[in-house]
Amino acid sequence: MEESFDIEIPNFILGKEIGRGGMARVFIGEQLEPKRPVAIKIVTPQGNDPKILEDLQKEGDTVAQFSHPNIVTVFSCGVIEQNYYLAMEILSGGDLKKKIEEGITELEAFNIMVDMAKALEHAHKRGTLHRDIKPENILFHEDGQAVLVDFGIAKAQNTVSEFTRVGAVVGTPHYMSPERALGKEIDERSDLYALGVVLYEMLIGKKVFEGSDTFAISYAHVHEPVPDLPEEKAKYQTLLNKLLAKNPDDRFQTATQLVAQLKKYLRRLKPITDTTHSFAPLPDLAAKKKSSPLPFIITGVIVVVAVLVGVWFMNQQAAIEINQTDLTTEQQIEMSDKLLAAESQFRLGNVAMAEQLYESVLVDYDCNNEEAGNRMKTINKAKLDQIMAACEP
Missing domain, CATH: 1.10.510.10 (Transferase(Phosphotransferase) domain 1)
Known part of the structure; x- marks a missing residue:
């Protein structure tokens, strides 16, 4: 027979117990205003130690201030009848x-x-x-x-x-x-x-x-x-x-x-898209009929210059896209979207949001992205240096 737990928490209704361990028990519940389902964790310290309850309250308040998709969202916390409670989002995907x-x-x-x-x-x-x-x-x-x-x-x-x-x-x-x-x-x-x-x-x-x-x-x-x-x-x-x-x-x-x-x-x-490129072959100068040396020299100079220009252009592209060859088409689109959003936030004066987006581009997609790197240098050079220190050569 399931042991009952009699405690009234303002603005919450306690439902079925779904787990317990140590000093804690977890219940499915409901928040009344705003109305939504919640999970409610209740901790009962041994001896109802008031110092532990006070520390739990402080630490609960700290976590409640977090706002991150990979940290549980806390809606409310407090101390009721020598019990600490914490109301949070329900995570139904198991552990x-x-x-x-x-x-x-x-x-x-x-x-x-x-x-x-x-x-x-x-x-x-x-x-x-x-x-x-x-x-x-x-x-x-x-x-x-x-x-x-x-x-x-x-x-x-x-x-x-x-x-x-x-x-x-x-x-x-x-x-x-x-x-x-x-x-x-x-x-x-x-x-x-x-x-x-x-x-x-x-x-x-x-x-x-x-x-x-x-x-x-x-x-x-x-x-x-x-x-x-x-x-x-x-x-x-x-x-x-x-x-x-x-x-x-x-x-x-x-x-x-x-x-x-x-x-x-x-x-x-993750699957990588085919990013191989084909290039037209260079002219086969040896196959040309030898005549006056002057046209040959001029042609050679032109070809060498063309090759050098081509190599310079390819190197510039490689510096910009050094990591993009490992990205799928979908990831490249995501990165472009984040760059656009970051620039928009930066111009609107939302520097913190812009910083997060530029950091995501550098960490999640391309640590050598020039646009994101230049902006991060302006916004937070210390963080940029840290990212670049961890960047794969």
């Missing part, structure tokens, strides 16, 4: 744990990685670590878009929280970075390590390190080398080694760098 059990393709895995890296990029830029990246916290919309949820033990950087001190030792040890397992201070690179563990699990179907208990698993994260991928997936070993480096300094330093690298792998996994 990554189930998808891994069913089996996913490499293309699906890298699409999910890009979605999650972008989510972390958004959170990290706002000074918030997730601290509990794992397949159970990656849910999906019906269309397959991945969404990061459960910032319940998230920590705003440069803040002290009793709850996050508890959070430092909770969570699944399978996804803990070496520095976290050792109880050291962590930063955004710890989240990226956990995402690397998720990548291994998506590619192989099992966790990177197993053990009989928490200590054994933590020891492996600190001391054991990264396992070798099977031959058919060895092309991802370099990426995995960098994500799972024991020393944070040897990993990707930011989610932005990771997004740029993942996009290169993703492009290689």
Whole structure:
């Protein structure tokens, strides 16, 4: 018989329980104004600790300010009768744990990685670590878009929280970075390590390190080398080694760098359109009948000049389109649309929106796009330098 849960939350109606774990329970519910279905997570701390409730409220408020397609949308949060509640969008596409059990393709895995890296990029830029990246916290919309949820033990950087001190030792040890397992201070690179563990699990179907208990698993994260991928997936070993480096300094330093690298792998996994070109052959001068040397010299000079001009033009085109040869027709159209939209936003004075669009062009499509690069140099040169540092030569 299902245990009842008697709590009244203003402007919400609590429905059927759909999951629970630790101190939390999740219900299907309804928001009355504006009227919409929601998922409601309720956390009941042991002993109804008011400090933990206060920290949860602060952290809920932080996540509620996020606005990103790959981070769960929070509609409301608060404390009611010694319980913390958080009302959020319903994600009906299941979680990554189930998808891994069913089996996913490499293309699906890298699409999910890009979605999650972008989510972390958004959170990290706002000074918030997730601290509990794992397949159970990656849910999906019906269309397959991945969404990061459960910032319940998230920590705003440069803040002290009793709850996050508890959070430092909770969570699944399978996804803990070496520095976290050792109880050291962590930063955004710890989240990226956990995402690397998720990548291994998506590619192989099992966790990177197993053990009989928490200590054994933590020891492996600190001391054991990264396992070798099977031959058919060895092309991802370099990426995995960098994500799972024991020393944070040897990993990707930011989610932005990771997004740029993942996009290169993703492009290689997608079908590429035929971009071969045919060129007319150069005149066969040897076949011409030799006569006066002067016409021959003049003709040779003309041909050489023509060839040099042609080579210069081709090099100029290559500088502009260096990465576009890897793009499908659809991707090239998408990139053009984003460039037009970015220019329009820039001229309207919406610099932040323009920056996001230009960044998307450089990271998602062509890191050498001249138009986007010139604008980014004006808007945010530091970000442009970071993108170019991660750009494939």
